[in-house]
Every structure is written in C-alpha cells, then in structure tokens.
Amino acid sequence: MDFARSQKTDDFIAPDFYGVDELLSEEQLLVRASVRDFCKKEISPIIEDAAQQAKFPLFLVKKMGEMGLFGPVIPEIYGGMGADYITYGLMMQELERVDSGIRSTASVQGSLVMFPIFEYGSEEQRLKYLPALAAGERLGSFGLTEPDFGSNPGGMRCHFYEEGDHLVLNGSKTWISNAPFCDLAVVWARNEEGRIKGLIVERGMEGFSTPEIKNKWSLRASATGELVFDHVRVPKANLLPGADGLRAPLRCLDNARYGISWGAVGAAMDCYETARKYALERIQFDRPIASFQLVQKKLAEFLTEITKAQLLTWKLGKNKNEGAATSSQISMAKRNNVAMALNIAREARQILGGNGITGEYPIMRHMANLESVVTYEGTHDIHLLILGQEITGIPAFK
Template sequence: MSHHDPMKLPPLDPADPASLDDLLTEEEKAIRSAVRQLLDASVEPHIAEWFENGSIPDIRGLTRELGSLGVLGMHLEGYGCAGMSATEYGVACLEIEATDSGLRSLVSVQGSLAMFAIWRWGSEEQKQEWLPRMAAGEAIGCFGLTEPDAGSDPASMTTYARRDGDDWILNGRKMWISNAPYADIAVVWARTDDGIRGFLVPAGTPGFSAPEIKHKMSLRASATGELVLDDVRLPASAVLPEVRSLKGPLSCLNEARYGIVWGALGAARSSIEAARSYAADRLQFGKPISAFQLTQQKLADMSLEYIKGYLLALHLGRRKDAGLLRPEQVSIGKLNNVRESLEICRTARTILGANGISLEYPVIRHQNNLESVLTYEGTVEMHTLVLGQVLTGESAFR
C-alpha cells in the first residue's frame, strides 16, 4: 500500500476546484488555448457593444478569422474541414460561448447545421462547391427548418416544393433562422410528394429573401431572420440527394445540440468567474461579500452544477468519439446543461446586485442569451419527454 504525503498533492485552483482540466488531453487544451486567444483579441473587447447595438459590424472578417482557426465544421472530415474529434469541438464550443452564445450560435449553425447537412446528405458536387468555402468562413450558411407554425413539431411544416419539369418550385416561410440575413446559402427543408427533402437556396435567387427579425432581447450579437420563398425556382442539382424524410434535418439538429451541451457551460463559467471576482472585491459591513455564508453557498452551488455539467459533457463527447452516442443521450445533456447554466447565470446576477444588470459585466448578457438556448434545438419540454419515453417506453407527445 502506498501512502502519499498530502503535502505533495497539487494545489487546488479556485477556478477549477475539481481539477477537471486533468481529464483533457494536451491536444484538447491546445485547441482551447487557440480559441481563447483569438476571442480575447478579436471579440471580447467589443462583444458588449455588439450585443447592445444588435449587430456584428464586420461579420465576414470575423467568420474568416474563425475559419482560419479551423472551428467552422471542425468535426467534419475532408473538404477543407479540420477533422477534429467531437470532444475537441465541444471544448471549442465552451470557449466560444464563454465569450457569447450568439457567436457560438453562428459557429453551430454554420458547422453543425448547414455544413453538416451538405456533408452528410449532399452530392459530391454540392460538397465541393460549398464546404471548402464555408470551412474557410468565406461563405456563410443558414438552416431553414422552423416555421411560424411549426416549431417543436417539424413534421407539420407547410413549406412545399413541387416538380416543374427538371426544376423545383418552392413556396413557404421559415422563422427564427440564425445567420439568415447575411447567409450566402440556405439549407431549406420542404415537403414534397415523396417526403421531406432538403434544398440548397443561394442568396439572391429570385423570389427568395431573408428579412432580419428585430426587437429581440436575447442573442443580440447574432443575426436572426425569416426565410421567405415565393415561387423560388431551383434546378434539380439544388436538392440534397441522399435523404427523403425528417431524418435529414433531425440528424443535423442532433449535431448542433451536442455542441450546445458544451457551449452552455461556457456562459456558466464566465458568469461564475465574474461573480467570484466581484464577491472578493465588493466590501459590505466591513468585509468582502465573499466572506458571507449566503454568498459562499451561492458560489458553491454554482460551482457544483458546473462540475456535474462538465463531467456529463465530457462523457457524451467521449461516447460520440467512440461512435456510441445516441440522440436521447444528447437530449439528457442539452436539457441539464442549459437549464443549470441559466440558473448559474441568474444566481451570479444576484451576487453582483444592481451591477448584475449592467453590460459592463457579462452576466445579464449570458442570462438573456441562454433564454434562447433553452428553447432552440429542442425545448425543455421536448427533451424532458424524450427522456421520459426512454424511462417509461411511452411517448407522451404523439
């Protein structure tokens, strides 16, 4: 039996009390550092202003920077994509969302929705035409599934594509589409006489427009739009050939949800750090508020939920890399990690008091952003019922 001298144990880092860092490989840590470096230089100084103004001024410059770093479609193989592991992609999502959920949304929609749809279901010609430019951040994509009247129930979509000779004619509306206002290519899902199919609709196609949705109080640093399709004529080469069912879009959503399992933790980590540092500096009743029991309880609970969420994300990442991850398990991660991260942000806000509602600190921005993340890519209710069905064998929503 070996007896280790407790004095020789490594010191604890208050920013990582459970030593979660030891679970990552050197390569995963290197990717994290590279992403953090880029964001600290190019985004952190401006993100509060972009959120307040509701736009990113040089969006294409930013996507090119993200492309040169390899984070656009980074878990895809070939066609100029980085071919990173799922866990490496997750670690990158966490760093990006620690800066802002809107920025992680841009990366998720580009890589896990638009690029993944083309990569998984597209023709060789479609892949060659779009993926290298999208991986480089030269072309921006969006993903049109949600409609004004079809959210959690995508099978009830009304967007319709009919044959006209060799061409297709599309009519319909999509709603709440991230990246839409500046996208070069939209992946649009529509009903046809033989199932739900995906279409590649380039910006500027006659009858196609993507008006921006204004007045939102969440994800303000991410552009959101509608997709309007009025008799949009597309050639036969525009259809994704490899899928004719809801399996197409749902497979893409599963990829994006996986990134969110990691990403939401970034917003939580940023808020915990803001609260911890504020509590140490803020003096009331002659001592820092970090010395009060109630503040310590808040910090301890926030830290615990973060640790558990991180362990879950890492477990799902390792399963995904082993080819063993089921969609229901992604639902477990999405449900838990976004819900707990939002609660962490709300608790951090109380530690900052009135300063918690100021954009001088990241907390209210993360909290508002996570309200969207809680709903998109499957609501709390849907993921709850997915897990409920696993536990009972009964479907509660069909």
C-alpha cells in the first residue's frame, strides 16, 4: 500500500535537561541514534497519511525486523539482539515518539508474542517461531482480553478440550493489536480443569478468523481486531509447556507495560518539542507567543515532567536489568508516564491553537493515541489499585 510522503523534515531533537544521556552506555546511545534515524527516514514521512487513512503500514514490519526492533532482549540464537532492558526502552521511546500505534506493533511482537514463546515455550517452539518473528517475516498477536473480561482477565471464558493429538479451541478475544494481519497468535484459554494455558494458534487453522475493528478515533495507524475461535483444532505441540495459570500472561504484560513507560516519554517529548518550536515562530501582538508568561509556564512544566519521567524509566530499566523490577514498580511508571504524556499533549495542543488539530502537526494524533495507551495494558485506575495493594497489602479489586 502506498502512502503519501510528507515534505516536512523531521528535525526532532530530544530534550535532556538533567543529562540523562550521561547515564547511558555508548552502545545504548548508538542503538538509540540508529532507531531515531530509522524513524525519521521511514516512519515520520508516512505516518500522518497512514493515520488519516486509518491504514496500518504493513510494509514497515519487515523493515522493523531488519532494524532489530522486535524482541531485542531475546538471545541472538533465536534471532534477537541479546540487548539489555534500557536499550529496549530507548527503542520503544523512539518508536512512540513518531507514533504510539507503531510502538504497539513492536511491543506486542516482542513482549507479548516472542517473550512467552521464549519464556514458556519448548526449545522446538523457540527455534520454529522466534527467528521469523524477530526478522519481521511473521507478525504475531496476543490474545488475552475478551469481550466481557478486560481488567479481570481471570474471568476468561475462552476454553479448549483435548481430542486425540489436538486441542479444540473455542471463544474469542477482542481489542487485539496486529490481529487482522497476524500470522500467529499466542492465545490464553482454560483447559478442561479450568487452568489457564497458552497456545500458539496459526493463521490458516480452520475456524480461526481475525475480523478488524474499524472506525477508531485512536491508534488509527495500528491494526486492531478480534481473534475468533470456532472449534479450532490446535496441535498439542503448540501448547506452551511452561505456562500454567494467570501469572504467565501477567508476566508478559509486565514486559509490555515496561516498554510503554518508555514509549510514552517519547510521545511527550514530541509534543513538547513541537510546541516549543511553534511558540518561538508564532507571532501574536507583535511578538512570539513564547514570550508570554502562560506559554512559558506550560513549556517549563512540560520539561519538568518529562525529566522526572526520564529518571523514573532509567532507574526502572536498571532494576529490570538486575532482575529486581517489581510489577508494582512497572505499574507506577506506566501509569505516571502515560498520564504525563497525555496531559502534555492536551496542553501543547492549546499552544498551537486551532493549528494543533490538523495533521500538519503530530500533537492531536499523539493525544488521540494516548487515550488508548492510558487504557490498555492495565487502565490508569487499575494501576492505581495495584499500587494501593502494594502499599496496604489489601486488594481492592473485589
């Protein structure tokens, strides 16, 4: 599919008020620079047209695979880079700086498809699926959310039973990124004993369909759909042997939420930098609007919140590298950073006035995208309650 390429040059420069770059290794900086360059050349020129058309730029998947954007923390033997988690976070930050939907594609592929196959799969499954997923030769999706169960995944109804050498899967999943174009899906369903298990379902299996969810106002450059299973016969060899219980998919979500905490900072940076440049160029009352106190107040607050979020994600990345990051720490970062980015997008749009709602600038697209990001992978309020349970020891979910 062809997309109109913008003639505007992407001259983004990231703010780094506290010198956080000094905390990064040379390798981390080099990877970030290469991903930023890739985003400027390959994604920025077409992303506005893709969003306006509500079309997923599928051709980017192979290019993203070639860049190592899928599952970079996966060991090299399976097609990954064997990178650390700060490097992974920086990659997600650069992707979401151009679009949350494109970052979602990478998050799902790496954290929600490749991670469970690596962590819970057999060696045969790892060798069969991971290299092709890493290379962008195959696209994956993650089936957990159901029409009646979002924040309460433990209530899932999707189920399967054994029949000879196969498992017969029935049910449906919804709000699934990548679904309409996925080659395979990691699906969570109950067995006959009621235990939650993970299965790899491949396109072409009879009874498996992936209808697209249309008319979205958010994540318009991302493909979202359903996974529908009507007596789908899945080979028993596709069952993830190491996954048992709800804890397995929740660990996958932790990895995805970690990447989101970094990605949201990228979206906030793009809104801040767009508003800063606009304020310096826009003349009203014979002076740039950047000279007015209220505009300076907004910009100062943007930079402050972005700097706080940068430090939060960097320390979380350190914890993750050391195997010490907790689910509640990840919840705090995801919740704080997405809310921060959404607030900056809304306030930055005001600096641009009416121009801020057009596709000439990225702010309205970021704002609309972040309305999804603040909800998926655990809503803003659910992450609040996760922290509340951590503080008090009392779960407030029921």
